[in-house]
Amino acid sequence: MQRRHSLQEIAHLIDADLKGDPNCLINGIMALQSAQSGQISFLDNKRYLKYLVSTQASAVILRAESLKHAPNNALVVVDPYLAFAKVAKLFERVPQISREIHMTVVIGKDCHIHPSVSIAPYVVIGANTHLGEGVVIGAACVIGENVVIGAQSRLASHVSVCADTRIGERVIIHNGSVIGSDGFGLAKENTKWVKIPQLGKVQIGHDVEIGANVSIDRGALDDTIIGDGVKLDNQIQVGHNVTIGENTAIAGCTGIAGSTHIGKNCMIGGGVCINGHIEIVDNVYITGMSSVVHSIRKPGIYSSTHSTQPHREWQKNSVRFRQLDQLAKRLRKTEVLVNSKSIDD
Amino acid sequence: MQRRHSLQEIAHLIDADLKGDPNCLINGIMALQSAQSGQISFLDNKRYLKYLVSTQASAVILRAESLKHAPNNALVVVDPYLAFAKVAKLFERVPQISREIHMTVVIGKDCHIHPSVSIAPYVVIGANTHLGEGVVIGAACVIGENVVIGAQSRLASHVSVCADTRIGERVIIHNGSVIGSDGFGLAKENTKWVKIPQLGKVQIGHDVEIGANVSIDRGALDDTIIGDGVKLDNQIQVGHNVTIGENTAIAGCTGIAGSTHIGKNCMIGGGVCINGHIEIVDNVYITGMSSVVHSIRKPGIYSSTHSTQPHREWQKNSVRFRQLDQLAKRLRKTEVLVNSKSIDD
Amino acid sequence: MQRRHSLQEIAHLIDADLKGDPNCLINGIMALQSAQSGQISFLDNKRYLKYLVSTQASAVILRAESLKHAPNNALVVVDPYLAFAKVAKLFERVPQISREIHMTVVIGKDCHIHPSVSIAPYVVIGANTHLGEGVVIGAACVIGENVVIGAQSRLASHVSVCADTRIGERVIIHNGSVIGSDGFGLAKENTKWVKIPQLGKVQIGHDVEIGANVSIDRGALDDTIIGDGVKLDNQIQVGHNVTIGENTAIAGCTGIAGSTHIGKNCMIGGGVCINGHIEIVDNVYITGMSSVVHSIRKPGIYSSTHSTQPHREWQKNSVRFRQLDQLAKRLRKTEVLVNSKSIDD
Numbered sequence A, B, C: 001m002q003r004r005h006s007l008q009e010i011a012h013l014i015d016a017d018l019k020g021d022p023n024c025l026i027n028g029i030m031a032l033q034s035a036q037s038g039q040i041s042f043l044d045n046k047r048y049l050k051y052l053v054s055t056q057a058s059a060v061i062l063r064a065e066s067l068k069h070a071p072n073n074a075l076v077v078v079d080p081y082l083a084f085a086k087v088a089k090l091f092e093r094v095p096q097i098s099r100e101i102h103m104t105v106v107i108g109k110d111c112h113i114h115p116s117v118s119i120a121p122y123v124v125i126g127a128n129t130h131l132g133e134g135v136v137i138g139a140a141c142v143i144g145e146n147v148v149i150g151a152q153s154r155l156a157s158h159v160s161v162c163a164d165t166r167i168g169e170r171v172i173i174h175n176g177s178v179i180g181s182d183g184f185g186l187a188k189e190n191t192k193w194v195k196i197p198q199l200g201k202v203q204i205g206h207d208v209e210i211g212a213n214v215s216i217d218r219g220a221l222d223d224t225i226i227g228d229g230v231k232l233d234n235q236i237q238v239g240h241n242v243t244i245g246e247n248t249a250i251a252g253c254t255g256i257a258g259s260t261h262i263g264k265n266c267m268i269g270g271g272v273c274i275n276g277h278i279e280i281v282d283n284v285y286i287t288g289m290s291s292v293v294h295s296i297r298k299p300g301i302y303s304s305t306h307s308t309q310p311h312r313e314w315q316k317n318s319v320r321f322r323q324l325d326q327l328a329k330r331l332r333k334t335e336v337l338v339n340s341k342s343i344d345d
Helices: A007-014 A046-051 A064-069 A080-090 A311-321 A324-344 B007-014 B046-051 B064-069 B080-090 B311-321 B324-344 C007-014 C046-051 C064-069 C080-090 C311-321 C324-344
Strands: A017-019 A039-042 A059-062 A073-076 A178-181 A186-189 A192-195 A202-204 A215-217 A224-226 A284-286 A300-303 B017-019 B039-042 B059-062 B073-076 B178-181 B186-189 B192-195 B202-204 B215-217 B224-226 B284-286 B300-303 C017-019 C039-042 C059-062 C073-076 C178-181 C186-189 C192-195 C202-204 C215-217 C224-226 C284-286 C300-303
Touching: A007 A017, A007 A059, A007 A073, A007 A080, A039 A080, A059 A080, A064 A073, A080 C186, A080 C192, A178 A202, A186 B080, A192 B080, A202 A215, A215 A224, A300 B311, A311 A324, A311 B324, A311 C300, A324 B324, A324 C311, A324 C324, B007 B017, B007 B059, B007 B073, B007 B080, B039 B080, B059 B064, B059 B080, B064 B073, B178 B202, B186 C080, B192 C080, B202 B215, B215 B224, B300 C311, B311 B324, B311 C324, B324 C324, C007 C017, C007 C059, C007 C073, C007 C080, C039 C080, C059 C064, C059 C080, C064 C073, C178 C202, C202 C215, C215 C224, C311 C324
Parallel strands: A039 A059, A059 A073, A178 A215, A202 A224, A284 A300, B039 B059, B059 B073, B178 B215, B202 B224, B284 B300, C039 C059, C059 C073, C178 C215, C202 C224, C284 C300
Antiparallel strands: A017 A073, A186 A192, B017 B073, B186 B192, C017 C073, C186 C192
C-alpha cells in the first residue's frame, strides 16, 4: 500500500516553482545517488552536486542556481533542506500505536493516565504520575514518582525518567536516555567525599527532542531546565542546574558541566565540552570538539579545534608548542637586538 | 509534613558560629537567588556573591570574610560547601523503600538474598548471586550470575551488572550503567580481528558512586578495580584492567583506556581522555577535556585544553600552528644571523 | 571441574616453538605479575618485560628476542598477543545457554524464531522479526518490528534494536546499546526546528562486535552501514548515514557525525571526533582524542592531540598560542629587517 503524491501536490506543499510534469507521481524520497525512478530527491549541500547530473530520481528539490544541472523534473525552492523535511514527512511510516496499556505494565497508586495513552510491555510507573493525552511509552521504560509527561510526548524503549521530572508536550526521548538522575555533587571532608543530596528536579519544555543514551541530571537545589524546542543529539551529558535556552540544538557526545547557562538559538557541535558555572549568551555557534572554559558574552562563532595532520607533522609542531613561550621570548629578544642595531646603524 | 529545624540545631550540626536568631525555623534549603523566607542558603563560590545581598533566605551559611554582606541570619563556617552538603541531607526526601521483592522478579537458583532487600519490578538475577542487607535494586535491572552486592548498596533502574562482579557496601549506581561488559580486546590474524576472551571481572570497593550511563569493562585476565570512595560522574568509560585508587573523583564524559592505573585522591575533569597502559600517581589533578597520553609521575595540576576563541582568530592561529616547526626553525636561523652580525660588529 | 591442557597441546594450537617440559599441565591464563604456578602467561608489550623475570607462571608465550629472560617454560611465537587470544579461549567460561524462550517474553505476530534461539526474561519483540539459528537475546532487550538478526548473534541485556534493523551473523552487541534510533535531522523554519523523518535503517554486517552504551542512528534516507568484521568499543556514537568499512576498529567514546564514510581496516583511537559529510580512506590510523575536520584521502597515521603538561607551563604556551598569528608576522618582519641589513652589509 504505497503512498503516491503528484509533483503538483508536492510543489504546493513546499511552495516550490515546478519545472516539469505536474502529474508525475512520486512514491518515495531518497538521496541523489541512490534514488530510483518514481522517487524524489533534493540537493542542499554543494558536496553532492556531482550526483545531480546522473540521478535516477524523477524529480529533484533544489535552489534556482542548481536548476541548470537538473536532469529531470525540478522543484525550485529557497531552502531545499527544509523542503526535504516536509516532503519526507509524506513518506514516513508511522508505526501503528496500540492505544492500550499492556497487561504487564506496573502502575503505582494515584496516577492519572489519559485513556488515549499507549504503554508497551514491562513499563514501570511510580505513584502520583500524570501522563497526558496521546502519550506513548516504549517497552521497558521506568518512570518514577510524581512525574508529569505532557500530551503527545513519546518515549522510546529503556528510558529512565526519575522522580519529580516535568516533561512538556510533544517531547520525544530516544532509547536508553536517563532524565533526572542525581547530579555529581560532592564536598570533601578530610580525605573523603560527602554526597550532596540532589533536591532539585528536571524540567523539560515543549517540543524538545532528546537522543539516545543521553543523561540529564536533576538539580542540586534549583532545577535543571531544558527550554522549549531544544534538540539534543545522542550521548550528551547535561550536569545539574544547567539551563538551556529555547531552540538551542546540540550535537552528539557533548558534555555540559553543572550550573552553566546556555542561551537561546545556540548551535553547539558534537564532542564539545562546556565548563561548569559559566554563561553562554543567545545565538552562539560553537564548532565541534571545542572546549568552552570561560563564559561567552557575545553572539558569534567560537572554536578551539585542531584538525588532524599527518602524525609526523603534528608531532613536530606539537613539540614546538611545548616551547612556544620560550620561542616568543626568543623572538622578542631578537627583535630588540635587530632594532637596536638598526638604530645604531 | 514539612520538616523544620531551628538555626541553633543546624549550627550545631555543622559546627557553625551563629550570627542571628537561634530560634529561627528553617524548612528548606535553596540557592541564594531562588531562596524564599523560611529557607537557608549558602555562599561558597565567589561568583555568587552578587546574589547574597538581595537573597530572601532566612539564613545563609558562609565564610567569615563574607559575613559583612549577609542581609539576615548567618552561619559562619570554614567550608560552606561541606556544611551545605550536611544541611541538605536534613531536607532530603528519602524515597519510601518497600523492603519487598516484587512478584515479577526472576531469581536464579542458589542466590542469597538478605530478607531486608528491596527489588523493584522486572528485575532479573542470575544464579548464585548474593545481595547483602538493605540492598535496593531499581526496576528493570539485570544482574548476572555469581555477583556479590554488599550491604546498603543501591542500584537505580536499568543497571546491567554482568556475571562475577563484586560490589562493596554503600555503593550507588545510577540508571543505565553497565558494570562488567567485555573489554575491547582484539588481536589481528591476517586482516581479521580475533576476539580475546575477557576472563577477569570488575571489583568495586565500598562507598563508590557511579553516575548514569557509565560503562566499566571486566578485566581481560586480571580484574578491573574501582577503589573505596571513588566517585564517577555520568557517561564515563572505564576500560578493562584499569585500576582507580581510593577517593579519586572523575567528572562526566571522561574515558580511560585499558590497563591504566590511576592513583588515590586524584581529581579528573570532564571530557578527559586517558591513554591505555599508563600510570597516574596519587594526588594528580587533571583539568577538563585534557588528553593524557603519557604517565604522570608527580602530583600536581596538568592540562592540555585550549579554550574557545572567536572562530576567525582561532583559524588564524591554528593555521600558524601547522607551520610552527617551520617558524621555530626560521627563528633559529634569524637568531644565528643576528648574533653572527653582532659578533662581526 | 578445572580444564587442563598440556604445554604440548597449547604449543600445537598456537604453532609455537616449545622450550621446556611438553607435559607441564596448564589450568589457566593470567598476566605476568599475577600468574600462579600452573598458569600460563604472555609477554607482548615491552612495558611488561620487568615482570617476566619474576613471574610465577609455569610457562610464558613470548617472542624469540625475550626468550633469554624467561624464568621457566616458554612458548616462542611471532605474535604473542594473537597467541594469547587463542589460548585464553581455552579457559573461557562459556555461560550456559538455556536454549529456551522465557515464559515472560512478549513476541509480536508473524515472527520467525529459530527453535534453537535463547531469549531471557522480559524481552519484547515486535511483529515480523526474524531471529536466526542459535541467536541469544539477553534479559530486558527490546527489539522492534521487521528486524532480522542472523545466526549465532548475541545481544547482552538492555539492548534496543529499533524497527527494520538488519544484523548479520555472529554479531555481538553489549549491554545498553541502541541500534537504529532516529538520526539528528533538523531543518530550520524561521526560529524553530522541523524534525526530518528518519526513513532509512541500520545494516550491520557479519562478525561485528559493538560495545556497551553505544548509539548507532538509522539513516535519514539511505541506510547507516556497519561493515563485516567492524569492532566498536563502548560509548561510541555513530550518526545517520555513516558507513564504516570492513574490519575497521574504533576505540571508546569516539563520535562520528552524520553521512561520513570510513574506509576498511582503519584503526581509530578513543575519544576521537569525526566531522560529518567527510570521507576517510582505507588503512587510516587516527590517534586517540584527535579531531578529524576534513576528509583524509591518503592512508597513514593522523593526529591532533596535545598531551597534558604541568598546568602552568600549559597556560604559558596556551596564552602564546592565542598570539601565534601575531608572532609569525613579527618573525617575518624581523627576518626582512635582518636580511635587508645583510644585503646592505
